Amino acid sequence: MASEQATNRNKKLSWNKKTWLLVLGIIFIATTLRSPLTAVGPIIADIKEGLTISNVWAGLITTIPLLAFAVVSPFVPKISQRVGFERTLLSALILLTIGILMRSAGSIFFLFFGTIIIGVAISFGNVLLPALIKLKFPLQVGLLTALYSVSMNLSASIAVGVSNPIAETTIGWKGALACWGILAILAIIVWLPQLRNHVKAINSNEPSQRTKPMWKYPLTWAITFTMGLQSLLFYTTATWIPGLLETQGMSPSKAGWMFSILQIAQLPMTFLTPILAGKKADQRPLVALLSLFYFAGFAGIFMNWTELTLLWMLMIGFAGGASFSLSMMLFSLRSRNAQEAAELSGTAQSIGYLLAAIGPVLYGFIHDSFHSWHAANSLYLIVTVLLFVFAFISAKDRFVTKEQ
Secondary structure, eight states: OHHHHHHHHHHHHHHHHHHHHHHHHHHHHHHTTTHHHHTTGGGHHHHHHHHTOOHHHHHHHHHHHHHHHHHHGGGHHHHHHHHOHHHHHHHHHHHHHHHHHHHTSSSHHHHHHHHHHHHHHHHHHHHHHHHHHHHHOTTOHHHHHHHHHHHHHHHHHHHHHHHHHHHTSTTHHHHHHHTHHHHHHHHHHHHGGGGGGOOOSOOTTSOOOOSSOGGGSHHHHHHHHHHHHHHHHHHHHHHHHHHHHHHTTOOHHHHHHHHHHHHHHHHHHHHHHHHHHHHOSOOHHHHHHHHHHHHHHHHHHHTTOGGGHHHHHHHHHHHHHHHHHHHHHHHHHTOSSHHHHHHHHHHHHHHHHHHHHHHHHHHHHHHHHHTOHHHHHHHHHHHHHHHHHHHHHHTSSOBTTBOO
């Protein structure tokens, strides 16, 4: 009996070690999903000067990954089904490292080819991490999604802050782009032990209830538009808010700080929202709250109440953090098993990021057509209302594959 108890204690200790190592691996992978992208913005002028490229080509550096997300995401679940989550994610990390190094090689060809590879690699992490959490931590989806979301957004914010200072050192903009390969290599090292736990995507204990492809379910589209519209709001504000604030009389430095505050404000809600969402079967009260914050923040910008800009940035940041992490949660909450979560994630992120890529262009088109920031800012309010509608539908307690 004593021997059996000792064996059980060892098993429990061994399981705890494996679990913590898996959690650490998820966190490290999450840190690589946005930092290679957000590191570009602060040094885009250095890249343009170093390679003598136009603004149009420079804009493609940030647009290409979003297009890659849209193209690649639908194929990720099928690949992971054949290869397994662990091996697929390891391959993606290796591909990401190659892409980062190629992008920093110092030529126009490698800049854009490396950027394409980075977009492809990150697509795998985007789609598979929510599904992996569903598979490995079915009772702690909220907590793990919170850790994953915060890790991703925190590393993205750090990349924005340190990219330019790094570029001003002797290693220049090439080194500032290449250094994020170190983070990818660390993620590979931390993830390697998971290859011993090779698991296919399907959870055999919870067979799929589907009778048709994932994209044919109405709830899939509600979740897709929820994902896409919240991404559209983020990428549009990231592109245009600093410039808008400058036209309202702010210095470039202060306008940049305002957007930094918006990003920092996302972090607490990014962590708290998945935990709160995981405790409730119905997330519609959360949707109503985040929509209220969004609408108040964008209404303040629309009305040109610049004396309260700090408040508007905080509100938009709170809403952005909540909407992003809730979107990630929906992939798990509205699916029956990990394979369904991966397919739902792939569908939603494919179309969602394509929609997000349209946002900054559409905002600029409205501004140029009406020669008015006021007209362009109406886009924020319209999208906020649409986001509320689709997120409210998505937040009701049910599964995509059985909506009645």
